[in-house]
Amino acid sequence: MIREHLMGRGIRNQAVIKAMREVPREAFVDESLAEQAYEDHPLPIAGGQTISQPYIVAYMTEALELHSSDRVLEIGTGSGYAAAILGRIVSTVHTVERLAGLAQSARQRLELLGYTNIVVHEGDGTLGWPEHAPYDAIVVTAGAPELPKPLLGQLAIGGRLVIPVGASHDLQVLVRVRRIGESEYKRDELCGVRFVPLIGTAGW
């Protein structure tokens, strides 16, 4: 997985590669899917949701340009896999999931695996998580119709937001927004992606 799907497709950040090597993806999917855990495609998890393909997790994590002291917010905990990758790289991760069952099982799984720097919250992540803002990086792992304003407001100056944005439910462009001043943001478009919808007040 690391050599072929990640490095072979251009992932270069050493901290990202190390984290992807260390986190056992099979621990985040149903036992019946464990054999497929290191293939480069998304897999189903509970609640009709999916765990993203490894390449996309690595790509989005690299795009966040993380430093080890960063405080990161993830929207869309799902299985907790992407949160575990982030937790290997930065000091603190807050992750928000709207489905109670997924939030609960991700919390248990991350605890069993020994993560102490990841906090799983249940709620509508389109509103961010104001209590611990501002964040150095925010990553959204579900597709939004447009940039959720609360997330822009919770970025630290210099912070990066990586989010799939698109007018259709299942096809988006991965966008990176950098906050360069109090009310100044710079936006780049990275690549085409396909995520489950971000459902909530500032989402679908």
Ligand code: SAH
């Ligand atoms: N990062 C996950 C993949 C998540 S799939 C992993 O590594 O497994 C997207 C997730 O976003 C789903 O679990 C879905 O329930 C959740 N989601 C959708 N809208 C949301 C919202 N407004 N707030 C929080 N989570 C949301």
